[in-house]
Amino acid sequence: MRSISTATALAVLLGSAALSVVATGTASAATANVTTPGGLVADGALKRVFVGDGSAGTVAATDYSGNVLASVGGISGVTALAVSDDGTTVYAAAQGTHEIVALDAATLDVKARYAVATTVGPRYVAFTSGKLWFTYGDQWDSNVGSVDPAVDPASGTDPVTLGQQPEGISIDNPGFLDAAASRPGVLALGETGISTDSMAVLDVSGATPQKVAYYSGDYSLNSGIHDIDLVPGADEVLVNGAVRDAYADGKFTQSGTYPSGQQADIAPDGTVASVSDTSVTTYRPNATKAIRTYNVGSFDTAALAWAPDNSRIFALVGRSGGGYALKALTDPEKNVPTLTVSAPSSAPRAKKLTVTGKLSASVALPAGAKLQVTRTDLESTKGKALPAVTVKANGTYSFTDTPPAGGTVTYKVSYAGDAGHAAVSASDKVAVSRSATTLSLNNNGKLYSYGADVKFTAHLGKTYKNRTVAIYSDPFGADKPKKLVKTGKVNSSGNISVTVDMTRDTAVSAVFAGDARYASKTVKATAYAKVKVSTAITKHYKKAKIGSTSYYWFHKNSAPVVTTTMTYYQNRQERLDLQVYYDGRWYDSDSEYFALNTNGKVAVSLGAPGESGIKARIRAAYINGSSGDNVNSTTYTGWKYLYFSN
Secondary structure, eight states: OOOHHHHHHHHHHHTSOOOOBOOOOSOOSOBOEESSEEEEEEETTTTEEEEEETTTTEEEEEOTTSBEEEEEOOOTTEEEEEEOTTSSEEEEEETTTTEEEEEETTTOOEEEEEEOOOSSOOOOEEEETTEEEEEEOOTTSOEEEEEOTTSOGGGTOOSEEOOOSOTTOOOSSSOEEEOOTTSTTEEEEEOOSSSOOOEEEEEOSSSSOEEEEEEOOSSTTTSSOSOEEEOTTSSEEEETTTEEEEEETBEEEEEEEOSOOSEEEEOTTSOEEEEETTEEEEEOTTOOSEEEEEEOOSSOEEEEEEOTTSSEEEEEEEOTTSOEEEEEEEOTTSBOOEEEEEOOSEEOTTSOEEEEEEEEOSSOOOTTOEEEEEEEOSSOTTOEEEEEEEOOTTSEEEEEEOOSSOEEEEEEEEEOOBTTBOOEEEEEEEEEOOBOOOEEESOTTOEEOTTEEEEEEEEEOOOSSOOEEEEEEEESSTTSOOEEEEEEEOOTTSEEEEEEEESSOEEEEEEEOOOSSBOOEEEEEEEEEOOOEEEEEESOSEEEEETTEEEEEEETTOOOEEEEEEOOOTTOEEEEEEEEEETTEEEEEEEEEEEOOTTSEEEEEOOOOSOSSEEEEEEEEEOTTTSSOOSSOOEEOOOEEEEEEO
């Protein structure tokens, strides 16, 4: 392996940038991206696409899906690419170093470098009659040259021949070039300057190029030239992807147009791919109806190239943020039909319904086209094939069906395509009725002690095949999500049960998913749970009864302490209720909320009354919605009685 310094030194000796080749291998997931388009050409022999990047000075090779296989650098300012007739050599116009670089199409190794004695170019290239043709020169002195790869430089003969533009032809700036495999020995030459829309067709099959036709004008024929293509099978050129100019007797005349275009490429069989704004459209020769239109994005397309086998079109499409990406557009010669399906929005189960639709295309469809029909429902989840349907002469079709299953029924209709049309499919849905079953769940609205184990039983009525019920438990509070407690078939009585530990208010739901003849159903029962709460009294000097009621006895200057223990929840508070006995009845004295510690406890000192003979009572409570949360039901402790003596 060479070091960087050795490679750099070798590049200086050769008078050009060093080449770095990535070895050919299995296609990677990378897509060819370029900053400045520097040529696009497809090689049918190897089924590869070659993409030049003028800014990076690189040529990349991809497969027919656009995945990068290899790349080579050091081709300064590459502007155009061409492939030899046998598909073994890729030629790149390197205007930065004023040379034509010949690359091995299989490996991207450099086979030869051909110096071009010019200060501008070479700019555009085309291969025909065994030679590589190129344009070069400044605005007022452009010309045509060629490289003959059969000439060995060691023989003393220069493979490069300049100044081959025939007398009487003037093309400003290095002109566009195009050759076609179906028109060997013919070159199209188009003006790239701003003064005229001059163009020419040259016969390069002999020793020296000859003028076949030439036009020099002031935009009256084509309104400027941005692209030129030879038309297979006709003495015509296609200009700007839209205007067909015929040539005869040395002159050009407009012979027809395509609906729109900015640039184009033409397949060997004459099918045209034309760029217009953000779309690429294909046309049969001389036709005005499109075969197919591709929406390639929101940005311009810089270049097009047909695969020699007509299987696809390659396009360099603008990207958001700048640069271009290679896209492969498949089946360009297949028209995409329009297929509609219209089914009733709803229908009863086991009753006949009718589905209608239409198959149409801008390119005539074969008579008696067949459509495949598939019905998908709850009993045929992978789809059931129905009898094929024949399209009528006007493109319409219809069929009837009796859906055996209820629920959502989908009818998918497909056309498999033909030699001139792509496959297409469409579908529509029908809401088919199902019978209603009964489903019940006990314990709705009941209140339970904290931690009670409660049995919930769901009862399912008549169904078709599905006897499964799922039961979910959803405790109140965001910290405990709904969860599946049990799923299974009901017993012979139609019942299924679960036991729920009632530590919070809980919504229990039972779900029947439905079957082919009975609709789904869900029922819910909400049961409630108290909190676990108790109180303890301290600081008293004895416990004794007054009458039949047990009291905690305190000296009049002693302050009772009430400690409450309650099921903890974030931000939960207890409420203490205090009442005083006077003149034969109990009176409310105070109710106040106190926050629980994280251990669920809180101790509250009631204070000393300083008087004897006072009777009081106290209790703790959790009040749903007022104690800081609503995950349990309101719960009270019993009263505890206090007596203050001397």
